[in-house]
Amino acid sequence: MTSQSYQIPSWLSGRLPRYTSYPTAPQFTDMEPETFAGWLGDMKKSTPLSLYIHVPFCAKMCWFCGCNTIITSKYERIRAFTDILLKEIELVGDLLGKDHPVEHLHFGGGSPTILNPEDFARVMQMLKARFRVAEAREIAIEMDPRTLTEETVAGYALAGVNRASLGVQDFDPRVQKAVNREQSLELIETTIGWLKNAGIRDINFDLIYGLPLQTMASLEDTIRKTIALEPARVALFSYAHVPGMKKHQAMIKDEELPSNEMRAWMPLRAAELFEEAGYLSVGMDHFVHPEDSLAQALADGTIRRNFQGYTTDHAAALVAFGPSSISHLPQGYAQNTRGLKPWREAVSAGHLATVRGHKLSDDDRLFGEVIQNIMCRMKVDLADVAAHFGQDTDRFDESVARLKPLEAEGVIECKGAKIEVKTDQRQIVRAISACFDQYLDHRNDNGGGNRNGNAREKYSRVL
Numbered sequence: 001m002t003s004q005s006y007q008i009p010s011w012l013s014g015r016l017p018r019y020t021s022y023p024t025a026p027q028f029t030d031m032e033p034e035t036f037a038g039w040l041g042d043m044k045k046s047t048p049l050s051l052y053i054h055v056p057f058c059a060k061m062c063w064f065c066g067c068n069t070i071i072t073s074k075y076e077r078i079r080a081f082t083d084i085l086l087k088e089i090e091l092v093g094d095l096l097g098k099d100h101p102v103e104h105l106h107f108g109g110g111s112p113t114i115l116n117p118e119d120f121a122r123v124m125q126m127l128k129a130r131f132r133v134a135e136a137r138e139i140a141i142e143m144d145p146r147t148l149t150e151e152t153v154a155g156y157a158l159a160g161v162n163r164a165s166l167g168v169q170d171f172d173p174r175v176q177k178a179v180n181r182e183q184s185l186e187l188i189e190t191t192i193g194w195l196k197n198a199g200i201r202d203i204n205f206d207l208i209y210g211l212p213l214q215t216m217a218s219l220e221d222t223i224r225k226t227i228a229l230e231p232a233r234v235a236l237f238s239y240a241h242v243p244g245m246k247k248h249q250a251m252i253k254d255e256e257l258p259s260n261e262m263r264a265w266m267p268l269r270a271a272e273l274f275e276e277a278g279y280l281s282v283g284m285d286h287f288v289h290p291e292d293s294l295a296q297a298l299a300d301g302t303i304r305r306n307f308q309g310y311t312t313d314h315a316a317a318l319v320a321f322g323p324s325s326i327s328h329l330p331q332g333y334a335q336n337t338r339g340l341k342p343w344r345e346a347v348s349a350g351h352l353a354t355v356r357g358h359k360l361s362d363d364d365r366l367f368g369e370v371i372q373n374i375m376c377r378m379k380v381d382l383a384d385v386a387a388h389f390g391q392d393t394d395r396f397d398e399s400v401a402r403l404k405p406l407e408a409e410g411v412i413e414c415k416g417a418k419i420e421v422k423t424d425q426r427q428i429v430r431a432i433s434a435c436f437d438q439y440l441d442h443r444n445d446n447g448g449g450n451r452n453g454n455a456r457e458k459y460s461r462v463l
């Protein structure tokens with residue numbers, strides 16, 4: 001493992017945005033559904049789309065969960081949700097028209113595989129009736145391995161799914177018990193067999209570090225077992241322990257969490273193991289098999305970052321369905337109400353469920369493109385970005401000045417307008433991106449906050 005001598009800021013503790021959008025969702029303000037409807041109606045016909053469906057239900061709560069989900073064992077609720085979802089697709093489809101090809105379709109949650117194949121097929125039929133889904137390069141779904149059968153997997157494949165993300169998290173039974181998510185290695189192996197038999201060969205794993213009872217040795221064991229199963233992509237997320245915001249996280253004992261120092265080393269060791277096995281590191285937290293399409297996107301510079309993380313998707317517009325889902329159109333962002341009830345009431349009454357959003361300014365596009373470059377490629381040429389938007393490079397002077405301490409530490413290298421991340425601590429891209437975030441309050445960069453007054457932790461020397 002490479003030794004670190006520079007000051008690691010507590011940015012790495014997960015308090016900084018993950019920049020799946022710019023500006024980030026906390027900066028959104030109230031928005032009327034009519035605004036989003038106008039944007040949809042104004043979009044050029046035949047604009048390629050990416051579609052996202054949010055299914056906000058799970059069978060059982062994982063104590064580490066940070067998602068917007070509802071626990072239920074009553075399938076009637078899922079069936080009723082599906083009925084409203086179909087109506088929302090119709091409403092949006094009416095505004096968009098039928099000429100839009102779909103490049104990517106993603107089912108997330110929650111646990112979208114809580115939909116039985118019959119209801120999943122109903123959703124797919126509606127999408128196909130409203131959009132040119134047959135042209136989609138990728139139809140992906142997040143899967144909870146504990147709830148699958150060979151028949152359900154075959155059903156999803158029959159409906160067109162060609163990429164599956166398995167929520168694996170950690171293979172250690174002690175860790176699994178501590179987070180209320182028990183699933184054996186054998187279950188994962190069996191699920192992979194079902195997926196491959198059904199023709200779904202692009203398989204992603206989601207892992208988490210920083211979980212209770214995790215040690216460096218147990219994480220290494222999880223990584224080695226993961227590598228042996230040969231997933232196409234791996235996302236290694238850090239667990240953010242915020243029991244004040246997520247009440248169920250109080251079930252996780254503080255004293256069982258790895259130390260901050262251990263947490264800082266874990267992603268480094270994971271990267272080392274994945275790279276030794278031939279995987280490529282992508283951005284701050286993904287690893288990709290060299291034959292996967294994301295590796296190609298990394299090589300040719302077309303990789304992007306969106307709400308699902310790193311992606312090959314560069315459709316001009318992302319249209320999202322379901323409670324709390326966020327659409328990203330050329331004009332800006334629009335988010336549905338988070339609550340199931342208000343979402344259902346709005347859509348049942350024939351209205352869009354938009355409640356928040358943000359109209360993009362020229363500055364948002366300029367600084368957002370810099371952040372995309374840093375998050376995806378670990379480097380940026382500010383002169384190129386400025387020229388693309390018809391601006392002068394001096395627009396970035398204040399941001400570049402904020403980078404000086406990191407340059408002095410050798411974390412980044414600045415050559416003219418070119419900035420490159422030099423460290424193997426890839427999570428630092430969030431901190432570097434934050435220097436370009438015009439919505440953060442940078443007046444005290446040893447502990448500033450955003451414009452809404454949320455506190456940001458001070459830097460701390462942890463290694």
Ligand code: SF4
Pocket residue numbers: 057058060061062064065066067069109110111144167
């Ligand atoms: S399956 Fe995923 S969304 Fe559902 S409770 Fe567990 S972590 Fe949260």
